[in-house]
Amino acid sequence: MRAAVLTEFGAPLTVREVPGPVAGGGEVVVDVLAACVLPYAAEVFSGERAYPLVPPVVPGTGGVGRVVHAGPDATRLRAGDLVWCDPTVRSRDDALTPDIALQGWSSRGDGGAELARYLHDGSFAERMRVPTENVFPLPAAAGEDPARWAGLVVHAISCGGLLAGGLAAGETLLVSGATGNLGSSAVAVALAMGAGRVVAPGRNQAVLDLLADRFGPRVRPLRLTGEEATDRAAMCAAADGPIDMAIDLLPPRAPSSAVRAAAMSVREYGRVVLMGGVGMLGGDDLALPYPWIMRNSVTVRGQWNCPRTANVGIIRLLASGALDLAPEQVRSFRLDDVNEAIAHAAAHGGPFERTALTPSVR
Structure with missing residues (x-):
């Protein structure tokens, strides 16, 4: 089969013939119809983000595909089924603290690195091998535009964070980083999940206007000044009531003060x-005040990627139409044009902009 291979950091990806994947026990092989190219992919492949990928490797974070072969532990999947392949792989031998790897992308700790050595290659290939539990059936409509549905990887991350925070219908959410590719997804997903109001701070007025135009009065856009105390007060005022939850999705270069301003806008018991x-690239620590967290009974938690349930939830939201993919701007590239796709993704990483690779299309 053909695949795009990262041979070394800083080098363009090379499209070449590689051995096709063979499923072991508890695994599925799929034909990859479309894979999302994330806006920061160029930073990963250059080595700037220092991700623990080990070249040569076929990168790629999940994708939309059709089942070629399912192992004996799959009781419902059949050859030809249209599916989403979640890149978040967890070890099966520790239910309490499983090791995690993002297939074809990253890993956590020694155990995650071991997983990544076994499930080494991602979705920038005509076929990929995936753990059975990472394969989720898609509605038939996804087959009509798989490149658009490949953006599911972004929305699933947002959904995972909102589930982690226990977002409930009618609550007010603040999205730190709302004008970015992932943050704007969180705004859309939160509204689809029933958030009553979403405060959307950012510096880009054009994007803030876009969010307001697309989602209406449930979104409260706010132009940031960069002054922590001023911005925190403005966030609280924009909410027009208590902020139940804040989610931070800012990129590595953002200052920790911006995260702190957003975090400290939440109400007591927020x-x-x-x-x-x-x-991730250095800079000051977050430094949330201990007395503020303790006296206000605030819950602070981290969430890396998404749990399996987030995949089911986001597919249901998309299938029902509660979350609409139609307004998203999608540009598709063939496998041979993978480096052009990576450059395009870097230049078009704004809200609701998606870049997709279509490996099975010649």
């Missing part, structure tokens, strides 16, 4: 979910 990349 929740804060940290999912962004602040601090």
